Amino acid sequence: MAMEKKYPEIRAVAFDYGGVLAYFIDKKSIREMADVAQVDYNAFDSGMWKFRQELDSGECDTTCYWTAVLDYCNSEVPRQSIIETLVEMDLKGFSRMNQGMVCWADALREHGFGTAIISNMSEPTYQALMVHQPWMRHFDATVISGIIGINKPDCRIFKYAIEVMQLDAAEILFLDDLSHNVVGARSAGMQSLQFSTTRTLSEELKAYYPNLPVEGLI
Structure with a gap:
């Protein structure tokens, strides 16, 4: 009988910004x-x-x-x-925050999980949108493409994030609304889901990552 493939339990969650933590420009x-x-x-x-x-x-x-x-x-x-x-x-x-995701990031940290942001964003945009926001306290690390000069989905930005987070790649779950960025994260060894709504994410977490809390998402 074939054994189901086992992955390390998630120890940290990394978020895209636009389309995940914040709503995409309409x-x-x-x-x-x-x-x-x-x-x-x-x-x-x-x-x-x-x-x-x-x-x-x-x-x-x-x-x-x-x-x-x-x-x-x-x-x-x-x-x-x-x-x-x-x-x-x-x-x-790009400044309209998805409060469900922000609250979930807070819940993750309260439960002892690491958190990070991995975003394609210029440094001036990062300074204007994120640096001084109170919700930034919910995140342990921030990796910005305009600062390191590498955009997603290049796997190098994900490998850089893995080094910053000081975890094994497979212990990190990355969330992005774009499929090619999900592929890029997986190519670097991360686990990754394509984000659509907080409700769908809650269902996926219960099914695939039961060690992660879901409070705050809905």
């Missing part, structure tokens, strides 16, 4: 940004994500990034007059 917010740029929504939306990797990795700063986006969608609005506004709107769009 279409309404992006449409308002497109209106500021006086361009079509689809063109603006396409430009935002076309150049985002370079912003998140620290290859270009916010001025370089938004100039590239505005050039891509052929905005005729003077760049210097709107870039600061777009930066502020972008930050606001």
